Structure formats: C-alpha cells, structure tokens
Amino acid sequence: MEPGSITQEIKTSATYSLRDLVIYFLKLGTIGFGGPVALVGYMHRDLVENRKWITDEDYKEGLALAQLAPGPLAAQLSIYLGYVHYRVTGATLAGIAFVLPSFFMVLLLGYFYQKAGGLPWMQAIFYGIGAAVIGIIAISSYKLSKKSLGNSWLLWILAMTLAIATFITEKEILWLILAAGVIVWLSRTPPKFRGTLDSFLFLPMLLQAFQGWSSEKLTQIGWFFFKAGAFVFGSGLAIVPFLYGGVVKEYEWLNEQQFLDAVAVAMITPGPVVITVAFIGYLVAGVPGASMAALATFLPCYLFTIIPAPYFKKYGRHPSIKAFVDGVTAAAVGAIIGAVFVLGKRQVTDTVSAVIALMTILVLLKFKKIQEPLIILVAAIAGLFIKSYF
DSSP, X not given: OOHHHHHHHHOOOOSSOHHHHHHHHHHHHHHOOSHHHHHHHHHIIIIIIISOOSOHHHHHHHHHHHHHSSSOHXXXXXXXXXXXXXXXXXXXXXXXXXXXXXXXXXXXXXXXXHHHTTSHHHHHHHHHHHHHHHHHHHHHHHHHHHHHHTTOHHHHHHHHHHHXXXXXXXXXXXXXXXXXXXXXXXXXXXXXXXXXXXXXXXXXXXXXXXXXXXXXXXXXXXXXXXXXXXXXXXXXXXXXXXXXXXXIIISOOSOHHHHHHHHHHHHHSSSOGGGHHHHHHHHHHHHHHHHHXXXXXXXXXXXXXXTTGGGHHHHTTOHHHHHHHHHHHHHHHHHHHHHHHHHHXXXXXXXXXXXXXXXXXXXXXXXXXOOHHHHHHHHHHHHHHHHHHO
C-alpha cells in the first residue's frame, strides 16, 4: 500500500473548523490543570463524548501512539488529534496552542522568581511548596508503579534496579533504561529484526557520544533538552530524574532548591507538566534559554507523532515494539522512585517539612479528586505562615 493511501485512510470529513480546534486547545492549555492523566481525560470528554469532533477509535489510536513514543503524553495526544482531520497543519497548530499558554505563564513566573527569589517571603513560600512537591512525586511514582509494572516480576526488578542506581548516582542513566527495554524485548519476543534493532539503538548512542559537542550555553541547552524530549519515556514527572541529572549534577545550572522550585512551578500552572523545562531555561539563559528549552523538548514529540501517524494502524501493535516500550517504561518508573529519595533527602530537612510532605501523601491518597495546584497553594501559605511566625 502506498503511503498516500495509508494517509488517506485517516482523513475523514471534519465537523469542525481548524479555528475551532485551535481555540479549544488554547483554552485547554490555559485552564487544564491536573497533569497528563487529567488532560487526556478532558480531551476525550470534550472532543469525543461532548462535541463528537473525534471518533473514539481515532482517540484510542492517538493515545496508544502517545504512550508508545517518548515525550509528554498530553502534548503528543493533542498533536495527533490535530492531525486526524487537518494533517500537519492541524497537528502543528494544535500542539502550539496547547503549549503556548503555560509557556507564557512560566516565563512570567520565572521573571518574578528571579526578581523576588532572594526575599524571605519567597523563600518561605517555596519552603512549603518544596516539601509538598516531594509528596506529590512520591504519590505519582506509586501510581505509576501500580499501573505500569503490574504483576510482572521482570518489570519490578528492572524498576527497582533503576531506583537504586538513580539514588546512588543521583542522575538518570540513559543506557540502563535502554538496556531495560532490550531485556524485556528479548524475553518476550525472540529477536527477528536484529538489524532493525541495531539501527534503532544507534541514534541514542550517537547522541550520547557527542554530548560535549559544544560548550556554548544555548547550544548546550538545546542539545540537553532535545535528548530529554527524545529519550524519556513516560509523561509528566517521568522527565524529572533526567532533568535533575543534567541540570543540577552535570551542568550545575541550578541548585537543588531551584530545581524543586522549577518542578513546583510546572505543577501550579495549567497545561503539560513538562513545561518546567521553560522555567529552567529561563533561569539559565533568560527568554532565549526558555524558548530553546521548550522548542528542543517538544520538537521530538511533535516529530514522533506526525511521522508515524499514517503507519501506526499497521505497525503500532507489533509485539516487539510493545515489549521494548514496556521495559523502558518500567525503568523510567524506577528512575522516578529513585528521584523521590534523592530530592527528598535534600528538601525534607526538618520535622515541619517532613510533616508537610507526609500530609501531602495522605491527602492525595484519601481524596483522589483533589488536584495538585490546590495542594501547592495550601503548602505555599503554610510555608509563609510557618517561616513568618515560628
């Protein structure tokens, strides 16, 4: 079958205009709180159930592709849904509309953070927020473990191996994550496409080998965040261990507290959690740094969505591909667990911060409908009150 005919299968008559689609994703990017799971749920509710712009079949295919590929889940799904009826133009505009509102919010927060970061009240606010973030990441890793690892002893072993390695080295080890994918691939489906696999693994090997290609800061930012977008599987907080290893440990662009603050900023803004990269880029190199970090992070997920979209129905459910992604996802979950302990031992330094983190965990376990931004707000007020009066 010719590529054009495959693409033609996806195209059906749209009951909405491209302008309608862009407006919807601008709105979702502006008020869509709750992280990737909530955001993909909103898209199904709004576009499939209520407006009926997208069929349930197209939505499920887009969600499956987004889960198989590295990069932010919600952003990839928005790109795919834009592609369904309006091809590359729709994918491009939908992705930009979804990310742009939170990008501008993060720039604004970065500006005020730099201006007021040295003030006692700002430090007090992020004292509470930092402790709450540890609790939120802990719950996220718990939920991801239950969902992604299931009853597979192999996946649990790989996840725990990565958790220990991340805790000891205090960075995400890319090769260990790729190795986890290969191990599961070999265990589930005997190798029949060795040449294909070798070609698949060659690209990350090449990128890692040329990691020190340039010392110029913007180029470094672009190179590092491109790898973050291209090789980090999972969504939302899955990127945190990779960012920590590069931003704090390798390049030393931020200290631990600034990094935790960056994660917190991503949680209190709507849209994709991965937008934390723009905040980090802003702190490192201003608006150019923020723009470079965001572009480099989201470009891979854009390409990983529009390029395979016409062929996904035919190849997306191949057992070898699923096995490799399951292994990589298990390793990513383990890296998040390790990151919880790495960040926790630096942020939870006294009884009060430990109580805030523990209360965050208990609230999220008890009240499942409470969204993280509300918890972040309460923690910020608590931090301000505690540091002001005690």
